[in-house]
Amino acid sequence: MGDTKYSRRTLLAAFGVVVATALGVATYVSSSSSEASQQIATADRVNSKPAAKPTIRFERVYSAARHREVTLAFYLPTGASPRGLPMSILLHGLHGDARHAAIGNLADVLTAAVAKGSVPAFGFVAVDGGDSYWHENVPGDDPMAMLLDEVPRWLKDRGYGEPFAVTGVSMGGFGSLLYARRRAERGDPVAAAAAISPGLITTWPEMAKRRAFKNEGEWTSLDPLRNLKATGPTALGVWIGDRDRFIEGTRRFMREVRPEVSTVKDGGHDDGLYRKVTPDVIRFLAKYAKRAV
Numbered sequence: 001m002g003d004t005k006y007s008r009r010t011l012l013a014a015f016g017v018v019v020a021t022a023l024g025v026a027t028y029v030s031s032s033s034s035e036a037s038q039q040i041a042t043a044d045r046v047n048s049k050p051a052a053k054p055t056i057r058f059e060r061v062y063s064a065a066r067h068r069e070v071t072l073a074f075y076l077p078t079g080a081s082p083r084g085l086p087m088s089i090l091l092h093g094l095h096g097d098a099r100h101a102a103i104g105n106l107a108d109v110l111t112a113a114v115a116k117g118s119v120p121a122f123g124f125v126a127v128d129g130g131d132s133y134w135h136e137n138v139p140g141d142d143p144m145a146m147l148l149d150e151v152p153r154w155l156k157d158r159g160y161g162e163p164f165a166v167t168g169v170s171m172g173g174f175g176s177l178l179y180a181r182r183r184a185e186r187g188d189p190v191a192a193a194a195a196i197s198p199g200l201i202t203t204w205p206e207m208a209k210r211r212a213f214k215n216e217g218e219w220t221s222l223d224p225l226r227n228l229k230a231t232g233p234t235a236l237g238v239w240i241g242d243r244d245r246f247i248e249g250t251r252r253f254m255r256e257v258r259p260e261v262s263t264v265k266d267g268g269h270d271d272g273l274y275r276k277v278t279p280d281v282i283r284f285l286a287k288y289a290k291r292a293v
Contacts, residue, residue, distance in 0.1 A: 052078050052115040054107035058099060061154060063127075065145035070128040072154060073098035075107040077114035080121035086289045087155055088165035088192075089147060089179065090126040091134060091172030094199070094210065101126035103169045103196065104274030109282050119286035124167065125155060133199070133212040134175030135222055147179055148186070165192040165285050170246075170269065171212075173198025173238075177224040177231060184232030191288040192235045194281050197269050200225050200249030225249055228256050235260045237284040239277040241267030260284070 055076040063070045075090065076082065092101040102124065113119040129143040136142035152162050168176030173195035180193040201207045202225070204216040213219040220226050236259035240250045246269065254262040261284050267273030 051108075052111045054078060054111040056102075056107065063146045063150055065142045065150055066128075066130070067140050070146070071098040073101060073126040075102045075110070075124040075126070077111040077121050077123065080114060080123070082123075083159045084161045086120075086122040086161045086164045087125050088122060088167050088194075088285055088289075089151060089163045089176075090124040091129060091147075091166065091168030091175040091179070092126060093168075093170030093172050094131055096172070097128045098126040101169075101172070104271055104278045106167075106274075106278045106281070109278045113279075113282055113286070119282060120290045122164070122285065122289035123160070125151065125160070125163070127151060129172075129175070131171070131210070131212060133171055133210070133222070134178055137212055137214065144175075144178065144182060148182060163190065164291075165194065165288055166190055167194040167196070167281065167285065168198070169196040169274065171199045172196075174200065174224065177236075178222060180232075180234040180236070181224075181227065181230040184230065184234060189232045189234050191291065192237065192285055193231065194237045194239075194285055196239050196274060196277060196281065197241065197244050197246060198224070198238065198250055198253070200246055200253055202249045202252070225253055228253070235284075235288065237261035237263075237281065239263045239265065239281065241265055241269065241273040243268040244273070245269055 055074070055078045057074045059072045060069050061072050076085070090101045092098065107124065110124070114121045127146065130141065132138065132141070132143065134143050134147070136144065155162060166176045166179045168174070176193045176195050177198065180190050183190045204219060207213065207219055224230070236257065238250060238254055238259050238261065240247060242264050244250070251264070261280070263277060263280060265273060265276050267276060
């Protein structure tokens with residue numbers, strides 16, 4: 001028996017039916033190829049709904065704690081009212097800045113989740129912190145004082161809610177745990193701290209390469225691995241890749257502290273890993289954003 005043959009017109013019509021069916025639209029396709037193309041284009045237009053995009057804003061403000069101007073960055077779910085919006089501080093990594101603090105697709109995942117109604121609305125605020133692991137390594141340049149004393153005022157002046165959480169990646173992960181500690185020491189603990197690929201280094205020679213601490217004693221006094229209970233009642237979430245260079249210290253922290261969320265994923269210290277974990281990070285923070293409303 002010979003192969004069945006189909007005309008070009010018949011194939012075009014069939015293709016149109018398949019496309020329309022896949023799109024979930026009952027679309028009649030005539031035998032005319034031009035009409036088929038028009039029907040397919042119409043179905044595409046009807047069914048294509050662009051994903052919600054986050055609202056991202058940058059400002060320059062003067063930080064008295066750092067004695068310089070810094071960038072203040074807002075990553076917000078589009079459509080949410082900014083008035084009283086709960087905010088998580090967002091800490092960048094080494095050699096980073098506020099404009100690039102939203103690693104992976106963090107802001108997009110937040111916006112999509114809020115648009116779906118699966119999480120309450122909240123936002124992120126980031127600020128330039130330098131490379132000193134979020135503490136005063138250089139006299140007169142104190143990024144932690146900026147976070148504790150200036151960021152809440154900047155948020156209030158713009159109508160946002162106070163920081164209910166802190167989120168950080170790499171050096172910022174170290175910083176998020178240090179911030180949670182400082183808040184607890186003030187008797188005003190932050191509700192949640194999310195540390196993504198935190199820079200928990202296990203030896204002083206390795207940490208000394210970063211020139212972020214005056215000496216080993218200063219580092220050990222601030223290192224989350226050597227101050228395991230210092231974050232007090234703050235709920236902790238930790239995410240890292242199994243090939244991350246900070247995996248040893250982070251696994252130790254997870255074993256000793258037993259955070260509410262401890263996740264090790266297949267991946268390294270990079271954007272691929274961050275994109276895997278951001279949905280879980282958003283869900284974790286959302287639990288505490290709801291309580292902050």
